[in-house]
Amino acid sequence: MEMNTRPDIFDKCHGDGGYYGGQRVEDDHYFTRPIVDPIPGRMMEFEGSPRIMWSVNNYLGLAENEEIKQVAVEAAQTYGVSAPMGSRMMTGNTPYHLQLERELAAFTQKEAAILFNYGYLGVIGTITSLAGPEDTLIMDKLAHACIVDAAMMAPGQVRVFKHNNIADLESVLQSVEKQGKGGSMVLVEGVYGMTGDLARLDEIAALKKKYNFRIFVDDAHGWGVMGSQGRGVADHFGVQDEVDVYFGTFAKAFASIGGFSATTKAVRDWISYNARTQVFAKSLPMIYVKSLQKTLDLVKNADANRAKMWENSDKLKNGLRELGYFIGAGESPICAVFAPINGRQTEEVGKQLVRFLRDRGVFATAITYPVIPLGLCMFRMIPTTSHNDDDINRTIEVFRQMRDELKMDLKFNGEDEAKITRVYGKSAA
Numbered sequence: 151m152e153m154n155t156r157p158d159i160f161d162k163c164h165g166d167g168g169y170y171g172g173q174r175v176e177d178d179h180y181f182t183r184p185i186v187d188p189i190p191g192r193m194m195e196f197e198g199s200p201r202i203m204w205s206v207n208n209y210l211g212l213a214e215n216e217e218i219k220q221v222a223v224e225a226a227q228t229y230g231v232s233a234p235m236g237s238r239m240m241t242g243n244t245p246y247h248l249q250l251e252r253e254l255a256a257f258t259q260k261e262a263a264i265l266f267n268y269g270y271l272g273v274i275g276t277i278t279s280l281a282g283p284e285d286t287l288i289m290d291k292l293a294h295a296c297i298v299d300a301a302m303m304a305p306g307q308v309r310v311f312k313h314n315n316i317a318d319l320e321s322v323l324q325s326v327e328k329q330g331k332g333g334s335m336v337l338v339e340g341v342y343g344m345t346g347d348l349a350r351l352d353e354i355a356a357l358k359k360k361y362n363f364r365i366f367v368d369d370a371h372g373w374g375v376m377g378s379q380g381r382g383v384a385d386h387f388g389v390q391d392e393v394d395v396y397f398g399t400f401a402k403a404f405a406s407i408g409g410f411s412a413t414t415k416a417v418r419d420w421i422s423y424n425a426r427t428q429v430f431a432k433s434l435p436m437i438y439v440k441s442l443q444k445t446l447d448l449v450k451n452a453d454a455n456r457a458k459m460w461e462n463s464d465k466l467k468n469g470l471r472e473l474g475y476f477i478g479a480g481e482s483p484i485c486a487v488f489a490p491i492n493g494r495q496t497e498e499v500g501k502q503l504v505r506f507l508r509d510r511g512v513f514a515t516a517i518t519y520p521v522i523p524l525g526l527c528m529f530r531m532i533p534t535t536s537h538n539d540d541d542i543n544r545t546i547e548v549f550r551q552m553r554d555e556l557k558m559d560l561k562f563n564g565e566d567e568a569k570i571t572r573v574y575g576k577s578a579a
């Protein structure tokens with residue numbers, strides 16, 4: 151019998167294809183998959199020396215909180231690291247999971263909530279369980295990968311509207327109303343985690359008066375950060391009641407692991423029995439369940455942390471703006487610094503600037519396509535409660551050196567400008 155000459159499924163792994171293929175081949179652990187100190191904080195070690203860290207989502211500084219650590223230690227002593235064993239459906243349900251879900255529901259002003267082990271899995275599980283073959287999912291163009299993946303996995307139709315463009319959303323809703331057979335759900339992020347702008351939830355919610363649809367908000371970056379007591383972006387806009395599924399992850403302001411969907415009791419029950427990412431997965435470990443109860447109490451009472459985070463965010467944004475950098479929408483604490491590309495190679499610019507900053511003690515990450523539109527290069531910086539004035543001043547000084555020593559022209563050409571306008575709906579000038 152002749153040997154089969156078809157390609158090997160692993161062939162691709164030997165070339166430089168795939169996402170960030172060039173960097174995978176280089177395997178330098180500098181630009182991608184850098185090896186950093188495991189303890190999150192304002193300063194973190196990278197390549198043997200401390201750097202001011204602007205790339206971790208520790209918004210409220212809770213990663214360093216001793217009370218939370220203590221609860222986790224006690225939980226580990228009592229329950230070990232495995233408990234509970236099994237999925238919630240079988241042997242992984244405990245009174246503590248139910249209690250935490252009740253507390254999350256009460257805080258988000260919804261009837262019920264369901265826990266997930268990761269935000270990514272929670273979004274996938276929630277959306278895929280709710281969307282049937284006749285339904286239409288209507289997604290913002292810049293929605294996070296987990297929303298995109300969920301929409302691709304779901305059996306129904308997917309429609310995409312221009313980022314935060316309410317007129318475009320309305321025209322999609324109109325056409326779905328005419329052609330769609332089943333129900334529909336609009337999928338947005340609360341705070342767009344990369345670019346720092348907010349979903350126009352007030353305007354999206356207002357469209358419910360004219361069209362029949364549900365709203366799902368993945369508020370990974372708004373939960374704990376925005377709204378009264380950190381209830382999130384829907385609360386910030388005063389439209390929590392109009393949001394049908396409010397989703398939060400614990401991986402950012404809550405400095406932990408896991409996520410939840412909060413909604414009506416009937417919908418929560420449906421998700422509990424149909425979200426495959428949870429039905430067929432082990433339950434959230436007790437260490438997290440117990441410590442998250444503590445974290446939730448702290449977050450509710452963390453107005454001082456939020457005030458400090460905003461103060462730090464304003465100082466960083468203003469300082470960089472004064473140097474002439476273009477900073478994205480200032481509606482969330484996220485400081486998105488766009489580097490002018492002006493016809494050069496995006497990746498080359500990104501690498502040069504990242505190295506300049508890190509060599510001078512400032513750890514920032516360059517974000518490029520496919521995370522943001524093709525041809526843009528951006529530093530997504532997360533000011534947190536833990537940063538201090540020295541960190542901010544030193545960072546601004548290093549950005550000044552970068553501008554001057556690299557003779558950066560901070561003006562955008564028309565093409566870059568148009569791309570940024572597409573992100574924020576307004577000019578970068």
Ligand SMILES: Cc1ncc(COP(=O)(O)O)c(C=O)c1O
Pocket residue numbers: 268269270271273294296339343368369370371399400401407408409
């Ligand atoms: C908007 C958004 N949704 C979901 C996730 C995934 O959350 P987790 O890290 O908890 O899986 C992230 C994290 O990057 C995110 O930014």
